[in-house]
Amino acid sequence: MENFTNFIAKASNFIWGMPLIILLIGGGFFLTIRLNFFQFRYFPHIMAQTFGKIFAKSDAPGTLTPFQATTAALASTMGAANIVGVPVAIALGGPGAIFWMWLVALIGIGTKYSEVVLGIHYREKNVNGEYVGGPMYYIKKGLGWKNIAYFFAFALMIEVVASTMVQSNSIAATLDSSFGISPLMTGIFVAILVILVTYGGIKTIGKVSEKLIPVIVVLYLLSAFIVIAVNIKEVPTAFTLIFEHAFMPISAAGGFAGAGVAAAIRWGLARGLYSNEAGMGTAPIAHSAAMNDHPAKQGFWGIFEVIVDTLVVCTITALVVLTSGVWKDIPTNDASTMVAASFVPVFGASIGGFIVSATLFLFVITTVVVIIFYGEKQAEFLFGTTFAKVMRFVYIAAIVVGAVGGLQFIWQFLDLLLAAVVIPNVIAVLFLNGKVREITKDYFTNFYPKEKRK
Incomplete structure (x- = not known):
């Protein structure tokens, strides 16, 4: 088993090295050029259409409001990746990993926008009258690659099992260490909550x-800002570490084992993608249900999603960990506890542990609910709505199993499964770049002038 585990780790490290660096950064950069750097040229307009219209109502075709669709997509990205994933990236790749997280976010904006636009453009109604879409639809309908569409759907359907286990285990471990709550009880409680929410379908989730x-x-950011304010003198040092060690190895210190540039890139890219899911193809599944009168408008919400998730929340988490100094003291195996350890000197053990545990708990609940919805949509695409309901119970069982640390060998496949989802999706988006460009040009030619006058 040890040899097998080592093989999986080596395979994951290879794939998340140069192959995915070229695909994700190269692909995102290509899309950005093809779209004439629109995310930078029209940034104020994009913000006005998103931040400026959070509470706006819509009577356009769709199942959810644009903001509901966005928060549903954010729910799958806001979770352990923000509170646990960032410290893990720092522990394994050093502070320089954060630079690569930023890079994959900035470049990934073009990819995320393109995914969402294609999701809306190729969506359709299912037997329940709900709008459904995502990579499996635009791969099949836009390119005619039926087998690739089925492969994507199957890979994501299985990936959700492993991802659900990891999410469940992260909150169970946190509650166990902070309050001594049994992981089994946590798993059962989370499973019950998820059943109650997912029973109502996408409308309830939204x-x-x-x-x-x-x-x-807001709760998490306010708490984090207080920690950063207490350690404000260390902020310049934190940014120096991030930029310096994005291109230079960093030596061991305390519990930190040191990291090379390759590790910084590998973990920055992997955790950056897992944070905002740009290129993974999951966000379009939620966004495809949105009420919107033009695909580009919903694409702007995809940009909003990356900004909030990676450029804001993950950056704040990184500053909490780096300014407090805990990243040098806590061993890699305990990296998931770094944020909680950073909060303790400021809020005390009880309150600090409660803030992190409560935030992580709520993040995990919303994350698990949405990724289970994603998994069900893959099952529906492959085998119909009845099988989708069967898969829901598989995912519910995975919550309990993951909470108690069962079937951990499946977790070893998470990055490989993630790659199996990312690669066909990004390739499909690149092949459909002409359609994205056409839709974007249509918006800025026919809709943009009207929106400016409003």
């Missing part, structure tokens, strides 16, 4: 995420 996500983000 309503829940619309209310929970903003509250969780």
